Amino acid sequence: MKEFLEGSMAVAKVIQLCKPGVISAYPITPQTHIVEELAQIVADGHLNAQFVNVESEHSAASVVLGASAAGVRAYTATSSQGLLLMGEVVFNIAGMRLPVVMTTAVRAISAPINIWNDHQDAVSLRDAGWVQFHAEDIQEAADLHLIAYKLGEDKSIMLPVMVCMDGFILTHGVETVDIPTQEEVDKFLPAYKAPYKLDVENPMTLGPLVDPEYYTEARYALNETHKEALALIPKITADFAKVFGRTYNGLIEGYQLKDAERVIVAMGSVCGTIKEVIDELRKKGKKVGLLKITSLRPFPVNQIYEALKNISKVAVIDRALSLGSFAPLSAEIKAVFFGKAKKPKAISSFIVGLGGRDITKNSIKEIFRLMTGKEKQGEFIDLKPELLKESYEQNTL
Numbered sequence: 001m002k003e004f005l006e007g008s009m010a011v012a013k014v015i016q017l018c019k020p021g022v023i024s025a026y027p028i029t030p031q032t033h034i035v036e037e038l039a040q041i042v043a044d045g046h047l048n049a050q051f052v053n054v055e056s057e058h059s060a061a062s063v064v065l066g067a068s069a070a071g072v073r074a075y076t077a078t079s080s081q082g083l084l085l086m087g088e089v090v091f092n093i094a095g096m097r098l099p100v101v102m103t104t105a106v107r108a109i110s111a112p113i114n115i116w117n118d119h120q121d122a123v124s125l126r127d128a129g130w131v132q133f134h135a136e137d138i139q140e141a142a143d144l145h146l147i148a149y150k151l152g153e154d155k156s157i158m159l160p161v162m163v164c165m166d167g168f169i170l171t172h173g174v175e176t177v178d179i180p181t182q183e184e185v186d187k188f189l190p191a192y193k194a195p196y197k198l199d200v201e202n203p204m205t206l207g208p209l210v211d212p213e214y215y216t217e218a219r220y221a222l223n224e225t226h227k228e229a230l231a232l233i234p235k236i237t238a239d240f241a242k243v244f245g246r247t248y249n250g251l252i253e254g255y256q257l258k259d260a261e262r263v264i265v266a267m268g269s270v271c272g273t274i275k276e277v278i279d280e281l282r283k284k285g286k287k288v289g290l291l292k293i294t295s296l297r298p299f300p301v302n303q304i305y306e307a308l309k310n311i312s313k314v315a316v317i318d319r320a321l322s323l324g325s326f327a328p329l330s331a332e333i334k335a336v337f338f339g340k341a342k343k344p345k346a347i348s349s350f351i352v353g354l355g356g357r358d359i360t361k362n363s364i365k366e367i368f369r370l371m372t373g374k375e376k377q378g379e380f381i382d383l384k385p386e387l388l389k390e391s392y393e394q395n396t397l
Contacts, residue, residue, distance in 0.1 A: 001178070001179055001181070002176050002177065002178050002179075003176070003177055003179055004174060004175070004176050004177075005138070005174065005175070005176075005177045005179075006033065006171075006172060006173070006174050007138040007141060007142075007165060007170040007171045007172065007173050007174075007175070008030075008031075008032075008033035008034040008037065008105075008171045008172065009033070009037055010138050010139075010141070010142045010175075010177040010179065011034050011077075011103055011141060011142055011145060011165070011171075012033075012034050012035075012037035012038045012041065013037075013142075013179050014142045014143075014145050014146060014179065014180075014185075015034075015038060015075055015145060016038070016041050016046065016047050017146075017179075017180065017182055017185040018073070018075070018101075018145065018146065018149050018185065018189060019047070019048075019049070019073065019191070020047075020049055020072075020073045020074055020075040020101075021048075021049055021050065021067065021072035021073050021074070022049060022050050022052065022063065022064060022067035022072050022073075022074045022075075023035070023038055023039075023042065023049055023050070023051045023052070023064075023074070023075050023076070024051070024052040024053075024054055024059075024060045024063035024064050024067075024074075024076055025038075025054075025057075025060045025076045025077050025078065026054055026055070026056055026057045026059070026060050026078070026082060028057070028078060028079045028080065028081070028082040029079065029107075029115045029167075030079060030105045030107060030115065030117075030167040030168050030171045030172060031077045031078055031079040031082070031103065031104075031105040031167075031171065033171065033172070034077045034103055034105070034171070035077050038051065038075075039051050056085060057078050057082035057083070057085045057086045058085050058086055058088070058089060060076050060078070060086070061076060061086040061089035061090060061093065062089050063076075064076045064093075064100045064102075065089055065092060065093050065096070065098060065100065068093070068098035068099065068100050068194075069096065069098060069197065069198050069206050070197055070198050071192075071193075071194035071197030071198075071199075072192075072194075073149070073153075073192040074098075074100050074101075075100070075101050075102070075103075076100065076102045076103075077102060077103035077104070077105070078102065078103075078104060078105075079104060079105040079106070079107045079121065079167060080106075080107035080108065080109060080110075080115070080121045080167075081109065081110060081121075083104055083121045083122070083125060084109065084121065084124070084125075087125060087128070090125060090128045090130065090160075091128050091129065092207060093130075093160045094128055094129025094130050094159065094160055094222065095129060095207065095218070095222065096206050096207045097158040097159065097222075097225075098158070098160060099149070099152030099153045099157075099158055099159060099160055099161070099192075100152070100160040100161075101145060101148045101149055101152060101160070101161050101162075101163065102130075102160065102161075102162050102163070103141075103145070103162075103163050103164075103165065104121065104122050104162050104163070104164045104165075105165060105166075105167040105170075105171045106118070106119050106120075106121055106122045106134075106164045106165065106166055106167055106268070107120075107121055107167040108120055108121075108354065108355045108356065109121055109124070114355040114356065115167075115356075116167065116168060116355055116356020117166045117167040117168055117169055117269075117319075117353070117356050118319040118320060118353055118354045118355055118356065119134075119164070119267065119268065119318075119319040119320040120319075120320040120321065120354075122134075122162065122164045122296075123296070123320040123328050123329075124320070125162075126296055126297055126328070127297075129159070129160075129222055130159065130160045130161060130162045130297065131148070131151060131152065131159055131160070131161040131162065131226070131229060131295070131297055131298065132161075132162045132164060132295070132296045132297040133147070133148065133161065133162070133163050133164060133250075133294055133295055133296075134164045134165075134267040134268050134293065134294060134295075134296060135163065135164065135165045135166075135170065135268070135269075135294075136268065136269060136271045136272055136292060136294075137170065137175065137269065137272060138165075138170055138173060138175040138177055139175065139177050139178065139246070140248065141163065141165040141170055142177055142179070143240070143244070143246060143248065144163045144248075144294075145163050146180075146185065146188060146189060146240065146244075147233075147236055147237060147240055147248070147250060148161035148163050149161075149189055149192075150188065150189055150236050150239075150240075151229065151232060151233060151236050153192050154232060154236075155195050156225075156228060156232070157225055157228065157229055157232060158195070158225075159222075159225060159226070159229065164268070164296075165268075165269075166268045166269040167356075168356070169269045170269055178244075178246070180243075180244055184243055184244060187243055188239065188240060188243045188244070226297065226298035227298065229298050230251065230295075230298045230300055233250040233251055233295065234249060234250055234251065236250065237249060237250040248294070249294065250294055250295060251294060251295045251300040251303050252291060252292060252293055252294060252295070252300055252303050252304060252307060253271075253291075253292040253294060254289065254290070254291055254292075254307055255271075255274075255275055255278060255289055255290040255291075255292065256278050256282065256288065256289040256290065257289040257290075257291065257307060257311075258289075259287055260287050260288055260289030260311060261287040261288070261311070261312045261313065262286075262287070262288045262289070262311075262312065262313045262314075262315070262368055262371045263288070263289045263290065263291055263308065263311045263313070263314050263315070264288075264289075264290050264291070264314075264315050264316075264317060264364070264367060264368070265290075265291045265293065265304075265308075265314060265315070265316045265317065265329070265333055266290065266291075266292060266293070266316075266317040267292065267293045267294075267296065267319075267329065268319065270317065270319070270352070270353065270359050271290060271292045273359060273360075273361060273364060274290045274317075274364050275290060276361065277361050277364040277365055277368070278290060280361075281365070281368065286368070288368055289311075291304070291307050291308060293329070296329075299332055301336050304333065304336050305336050305337065305340065308333075308336075308337075308343075308344060309337075309340070309342045309343060309344075310342075311344050312344060312345050312346075313344060313345060313346045313348070313371045313372070313373070314333070314344045314346065314347045314348070314371075315347075315348045315349075315350055315367050315368075315370070315371050315376075316329055316330040316333045316334075316347065316348070316349050316350070317329075317350055317352055317367070318330055318349065318350070318351050318352070319351075319352060319353045319354065320354075321351065321354070326349065326377075326378065327349045327350075327351055327378050330347070330349035330378070333347060334347050345373060346371070346372070346373055346374065346375045347375060348370070348371060348375050348376035348377070348379070349375075349376060349377055349378050349379065350367050350370075350376065350378075350379050350380075350381050351378060351379070351380045351381065352367075352380075352381045352382065357382060359382075360382075363381050363382055366381060367381060
């Protein structure tokens with residue numbers, strides 16, 4: 001059924017349909033509306049679940065870890081500093097192979113304090129062992145939660161999944177969203193039956209102390225499972241299309257790539273703006289395109305290579321920094337072509353939209369304009385030189 005919904009409400013409705021047994025979260029902007037709505041749904045008796053109130057995000061992550069370890073489908077959500085506070089437990093959830101699903105309303109990291117959108121929080125935890133999806137719009141954000149549970153709970157995977165949606169832009173934006181029926185969701189996502197769990201009748205240990213004799217093999221197995229997830233994600237999205245009628249690749253999405261000479265690589269809501277610019281430039285005869293990255297982890301190296309190997313010039317947009325090094329997504333895209341004989345002539349890196357700064361059509365047009373034969377390395381778009389002196393002075397106080 002199509003409804004005109006705020007993004008947070010759409011996600012809450014879909015999570016309700018997934019029937020988690022335990023929900024735990026601590027409110028933090030711009031995630032709050034999601035768990036606020038879920039708390040109301042549980043309180044009104046529309047979802048048979050335990051909503052556990054906690055004093056911090058670290059505790060919320062610990063609660064869903066315990067719930068999943070006990071064999072219960074579990075859900076949490078967070079943002080920014082909250083995700084960083086969860087960090088210790090986030091690594092544990094992945095290492096214990098617990099298929100928790102978490103919404104991250106991606107947001108800038110302090111200091112200075114900033115509550116608006118960029119990708120620094122999620123990108124900073126990309127190596128925690130979680131599958132990490134990034135949504136372009138509200139419909140995709142809602143649908144990715146169904147795909148996340150289906151993937152994470154597969155007995156061959158058993159990994160937690162983070163669904164990232166741009167804070168405010170998607171969490172507080174309003175769109176027409178197709179919310180599935182309970183019957184459709186039950187057909188796609190059956191009740192969770194944990195292949196292993198904490199049980200007094202059948203004791204086992206989860207997350208034990210492991211010495212150097214075994215630790216390498218445990219991490220190797222986790223890494224290999226991510227590779228297996230790469231093959232499974234397209235199969236799950238194909239099943240999703242059969243049930244719900246909406247098609248996703250789940251790994252990458254190309255837009256106007258067939259004859260493109262200049263291509264932008266990006267993640268998240270900015271992809272919608274890029275598509276609009278591409279449509280405008282195409283009318284003027286410009287051969288431009290977009291490669292959208294949906295799955296940051298596992299990183300679809302082979303699919304990206306095939307999509308970009310014949311492109312002359314590539315620009316990678318990052319809404320995050322790896323301070324003192326290369327921009328994170330840019331570095332990963334360049335690594336795809338390491339040692340390859342066939343690759344783009346130039347792969348440039350651009351930093352945009354930090355701390356919620358608007359990424360306008362003109363910003364995207366400027367990036368296309370700057371895609372020349374010479375590579376740009378970590379070039380900031382829409383930088384305001386008049387503010388730099390003030391920023392430097394504040395840093396010295």
